[in-house]
């Protein structure tokens with residue numbers, strides 16, 4: 001069969017997608033993916049390596065990673081029955097869309113937000129009902145509640161704290177939405193450790209609430225690809241039926257358990273990053289940006305008409321940030337992840353240099 005005809009057999013919705021892609025980079029100061037800038041100490045890696053050496057590689061991992069689910073539950077403040085671990089929270093999102101998306105009803109999302117939501121929804125043949133943020137890029141809860149009333153039964157997805165805006169829903173806003181919406185509410189709380197209201201405690205009271213979390217940010221485990229769902233036990237039991245068997249490899253299973261038990265180190269690192277974020281925010285505000293948006297996460301969004309020149313300048317100086325100017329409402333915007341204190345210091349100096357020379 002010829003190539004063009006073969007490609008024609010691929011689902012139209014998938015062929016119409018633009019690929020979600022980020023080029024690999026050797027840039028020394030990497031502030032473009034909201035990863036933790038801190039790697040794990042040698043002794044933690046040693047323990048994980050020892051486990052890998054001793055474990056037979058020819059055997060499947062556990063069907064349900066019991067110990068991991070227990071550790072995740074204890075870390076998140078839930079019970080193991082409320083947990084489903086996935087290969088990154090992206091995989092959990094996919095499993096949730098497969099289980100909950102009704103093609104007859106749109107999925108409500110709050111834009112600008114994480115681009116993967118729209119990509120997966122449309123790729124799976126669904127449609128999006130987009131609720132735009134307010135002018136200051138905070139959530140427009142009145143518009144959101146309206147969309148809920150107009151689309152009962154729809155799945156609603158909101159990232160809180162949201163990326164790339166950094167804004168978060170308060171507890172009362174989350175409760176208001178849960179009170180009006182007659183459908184599932186998925187709160188993506190990938191950045192929960194850095195700020196905003198953590199909604200895990202509401203999962204028992206609201207069985208239509210689902211919360212996803214990740215090891216890719218505060219837990220400094222982006223390379224493990226480990227995320228998890230917290231929901232009510234009855235709903236999670238159903239969703240578990242559609243997850244792929246053995247979706248967590250044995251290394252990630254073991255390493256994630258190990259990391260989740262190092263609470264003090266995680267807390268200390270989160271404290272450092274939040275202090276650094278606030279310091280960077282004050283500095284950004286002192287520079288001639290059009291707007292610096294307050295953030296509850298480990299990154300800051302800025303707007304400047306010199307967005308592209310600034311991005312190129314930083315890149316030449318070995319600092320990689322994320323150009324998000326193609327997102328809805330984000331013309332001329334860059335998203336800057338918070339790095340180590342030393343990297344943030346270099347960033348501040350380079351920003352000073354840029355604004356003192358560029359007219």
Ligand code: PMP
Pocket residue numbers: 033034087088089090091114159162163188190213214215216222225226227
């Ligand atoms: N949710 C949000 C809001 C994100 O910004 C990201 C990645 N940057 C993810 C989920 C993906 O998380 P994971 O690495 O666990 O797939």
